[in-house]
Amino acid sequence: MQEAYVNINSIPTHIFTWGRWIEETITEKELVICITGNPGLPGFYTEFAGTLQKELGDLPVWVIGHAGHDDPPEASIREVPQLSGNEELFNLDGQIRHKVAFIEKYVPSDVKIHLIGHSIGAWMILQLLENERIRERVQKCYMLFPTVERMMESPNGWVFTKVAMPLYSVFGYIFFSFFNFLPVWLRLMLIQIYFLIFSIPRQYLGTALKYSKPSVAEKVVFLADDEMARVRGIQREIVEQNLHLLKFYYGTTDGWVPVSYYEQLKKDYPKVDAQLDTQKIAHAFVLRHSRPMAAVVRDMIQQHRRG
Secondary structure, eight states, rough: EEEEEETTEEEEEEEEEEETTTTSSSSSEEEEEOOOOOEEEEEEGGGHHHHHHHOOSOOOOOEEEOSSSSOOOOOOSSSOOSSTTOOHHSHHHHHHHHHHHHHHHHOOOOOOOEEEEETTHHHHHHHHSOOOHHOOOOOOOOEEEEOOSSSTTTTHHHHHHIIHHHHHHHIIIIHHHHHSSOOOHHHHHHHHHHHHHHTTGGGGHHHHHHHTSHHHHHHHHHHHHHHHOOOOOEEEEEEETGGGGGGEEOSSSSSSHHHHHHHHHHOOOTTTTTTEOOOOOTHHHHHHHHHHHHHHHHHHHHTTTTO
């Protein structure tokens, strides 16, 4: 595994790679790029992506998070712009431009891409397919627990808009600021207690600590609020034009993407390649189900390799 912060659209962006670094010469005909969900901290995806690359063997796997969701170390000379006055960098449109810039800079035009989109990352993939320069490079898209429609109407969307956002607007900045005034050892202990309660592996402690920074949390919430406003009905024209490139994977216990969304998709597009999970993998699979999810995606990619 290799990792570094690289400037993409003038924003320091944390990139993780397995198999080949982004600045190395790519000799393979294909590679895998994973676009994260929200929060877009690629550190949560290390076990999933590392397992996937190990099982694929000969394909590089890259993970890119979202602009502004993972600040570089304090000693770094690179700084992420503040949210205020730079909203266009951190909303959905800004995140899509961010992914386009990354692909165009680092992926040679003759290399085919297996695009993995988790949650809102799947919606971003649909927008990327509207860019002909990107679309012609895509081998297949794997839409995992895809929040591509009716986010606000989902059970979790209702909780976010009716409960979480009002609370955050009043107490959020105060809470995260107070939390970050605590000594590091105390912050880590509190996060570890939370992890123990919810059976989350300790390996993500460092990533969770980054997520608790006020400058990161506000951009995560800002993007989520934009998602609620923008991700409404499914984008029928994009889906219809790209059915041959899309593979959907839905959960059975997903508060963001209920099974009814899967059933409606199958009804509206009888030829769609959509699969319903049988292992009770959670929407936030990276926290507890990275390995079984990697096995599922490995099989998908193997079926759609270049001949």
